[in-house]
Amino acid sequence: GQNIDQPTEMTAxxxxxxxxxxxxxxxxxxxxFWYQQHAGEAPTFLSYNVLDGLEExxxxxxxxxxxxxxxxxxLKELQMKDSASxxxxxxxxxxxxxxxxxxxxxxxx
Amino acid sequence: xxxxxxxxxxxxxxxxxxVKIECRSLDxxxxxxxxxxxxxxxxxxxxxxxxEGSKAxxxxxVEKDKFLINHAxxxxxxxxxxxxxxxxxxxxxxxxxxxxxxxxDEQFFGPGTRLTVL
Numbered sequence: 001g002q003n004i005d006q007p008t009e010m011t012a013x014x015x016x017x018x019x020x021x022x023x024x025x026x027x028x029x030x031x032x033f034w035y036q037q038h039a040g041e042a043p044t045f046l047s048y049n050v051l052d053g054l055e056e057x058x059x060x061x062x063x064x065x066x067x068x069x070x071x072x073x074x075l076k077e078l079q080m081k082d083s084a085s086x087x088x089x090x091x092x093x094x095x096x097x098x099x100x101x102x103x104x105x106x107x108x109x
Numbered sequence: 110x111x112x113x114x115x116x117x118x119x120x121x122x123x124x125x126x127x128v129k130i131e132c133r134s135l136d137x138x139x140x141x142x143x144x145x146x147x148x149x150x151x152x153x154x155x156x157x158x159x160x161e162g163s164k165a166x167x168x169x170x171v172e173k174d175k176f177l178i179n180h181a182x183x184x185x186x187x188x189x190x191x192x193x194x195x196x197x198x199x200x201x202x203x204x205x206x207x208x209x210x211x212x213x214d215e216q217f218f219g220p221g222t223r224l225t226v227l
Contacts, residue, residue, distance in 0.1 A: 035218075042202045042218040043153070087153070097143075097216065099153045 002026045004100035006088050011106045012078055020073045020086050020103045028093020034062050034073045035087040037102065043087055046073065075105075083107045112136055113205050115219035122193055123227055130188045130222045132203030138183035139205035143216065144176075147200045159186045193226045200224075 004024045012018040024032070031050040035043035049055055049064035049071060061074040073086055085102040092098055112135040122128050132142055140161045145153040157178050158166045165178035177189040186205075190197055200223050204216040 033216075040200075040221075040223070042221040044218070045216075097155070099155075 002090075002092065002098050004088055004090060004098055006086075006100045006103045008101070009104045009106065011108060012075075014078055014080060014107055014109050016078050017074065017076050018078060018105065020075070020088075020105065022071045022073070022088030022100055024069050024071070024088070024090045024098075024100075026090045026092045026098055029066060030091040030093065032062075032064055032071050033089045033091070033097070034060075034071075035089065037085045037087055039084075046086075078107050080107050080109070113203065113217045113219040115203055115222050117222060118220060119223045119225075121225045121227065124194050125192055127189055127191045128193055128224060130190070130201055130203075130224075132186045132188070132205070132219050134184045134205040134207075134217070137205070137207055139186075139207065140183060141206040142180060142186040143204045143206070144178060144186070144188050145202045145204065147202060147221075153202065156188075190224065193224070195226045198224055198226045 006022045031048055033048050034046040036046050037043040046060055047055055047062035049062050052064055052066055054061055054063045059076045064071045085104050087102045088100040089097045114133045114135055116131045120128055142159040144156045146156050147153050155168050156171045159178050159180040161180045161183050167173045175191055180186040200221050202221040203219045206216055
């Protein structure tokens, strides 16, 4: 079966750095997405990785290792507004998105 | 970036009535749109893939006669929840696929529709 694992909840301090991990086992791989979702809202796109390595975009970076079936989202200089759920999703061989359950990130002052 | 809208944003209806939710891609044409359902504290669940001009493809366990999908144009897909019941209360989210030249398609999400069935 297809499976995506990410921690259920994480807590971090304002101004700090946090790394949210995602491991996946899917039928084929055509890329991995990270989305941010605030409560009661639809997800918004953060990043897309299809090749191994680190992609940096401002305060957010995303890393992919296809051989390990592993990705992480790195958030730097955390702000209170970063409190949200972060969803990892993999595009499988049929170009369907397989979603993780999301990681709820709580930022404390 | 590409914008996807949904209407209505919230709807409350009585049990047994039907509710139509619209999903529009505002500044691009989307041959493929997706309908998701999200339960509290759970991941998005794909309900169906909507292709313009053809029948939708439903995921296993989703009743196609209950959740009617129409993708009549390149910018509009509709989801009709027929004979809604309280257990259909949920957050329904649509997304539209934007073809990116030379890369995999990217999905843009609508803001979601919160359905409450009394």
